[in-house]
Amino acid sequence: xxxxxxxxxxxxxxxxxxxxxAGSLFTLSFHPVSAxxxxxxxxxxxxxxxxxAVLAIALGGSAAIGIGLxxxxxxxxxxxxxAQPDRFAAVSFDRVSRPLQQKLVRALHGDRxxxxxxxxxxxxxxxxxxxxxxxxxxxxxxxxxxxx
Numbered sequence: 824x825x826x827x828x829x830x831x832x833x834x835x836x837x838x839x840x841x842x843x844x845a846g847s848l849f850t851l852s853f854h855p856v857s858a859x860x861x862x863x864x865x866x867x868x869x870x871x872x873x874x875x876a877v878l879a880i881a882l883g884g885s886a887a888i889g890i891g892l893x894x895x896x897x898x899x900x901x902x903x904x905x906a907q908p909d910r911f912a913a914v915s916f917d918r919v920s921r922p923l924q925q926k927l928v929r930a931l932h933g934d935r936x937x938x939x940x941x942x943x944x945x946x947x948x949x950x951x952x953x954x955x956x957x958x959x960x961x962x963x964x965x966x967x968x969x970x971x
Contacts, residue, residue, distance in 0.1 A: 838891030841884050916942045918954040927958050930965045941965075 916924070916939045927938045938961070945957045945964075952960075 834891070834894060836891070838887035838894075841887040844884065914946045914952075914954050914957065916954070916958075919958040920955055923955055923958040923962070927962050927965075930962055 919927075919942070924938075927942070928935050931937050931941075941961045941964075942957050945960050946952070949957075949960070
C-alpha cells in the first residue's frame with residue numbers, strides 16, 4: 824500500500840526526471856548532431872516536425888518540474904499544521920517536573936546523561952505521552968528490573 828508521503832516523493836522525483844529528459848531533448852533539438860552534406864537536407868526537412876514535438880515535450884517537462892518543486896515546497900515548508908502535535912517538540916527531559924527529575928537521577932546514582940538517554944528511549948518506544956509519564960515509566964522500569 825502506498826502512503827501519501829511516499830507517493831508525493833515519488834511524484835516529485837518522477838516529475839524532476841521527466842523535466843531533465845525534456846530539457847535534454849529540447850537542447851538536442853537546437854544543437855543537431857553533425858551530419859554529412861547528403862543528410863543535412865533530410866535533417867532540415869524533418870526539423871519542423873521535430874521542433875514542435877520537442878517543444879511540446881519541453882513544455883510538459885517544465886510543467887512536471889513545476890509540479891515537483893511545488894510538491895517539495897509543500898512537503899518541506901508550507902505544510903498545513905497537522906492535527907497531531909510534534910512529539911519531539913512537546914517531549915523533553917527538561918519539561919519533566921523537578922521532583923520526578925530528581926527521583927530519576929537519584930535512581931541512577933546521579934547519572935543525568937543516562938537518565939536523559941533512558942527518557943529519550945522511552946519516548947521513542949511509546950510515542951504520544953507526556954514528559955512526566957515517560958519519567959515515571961523509566962523510574963518504574965528501573966525499580967522493576969532491580970527487584971524493588
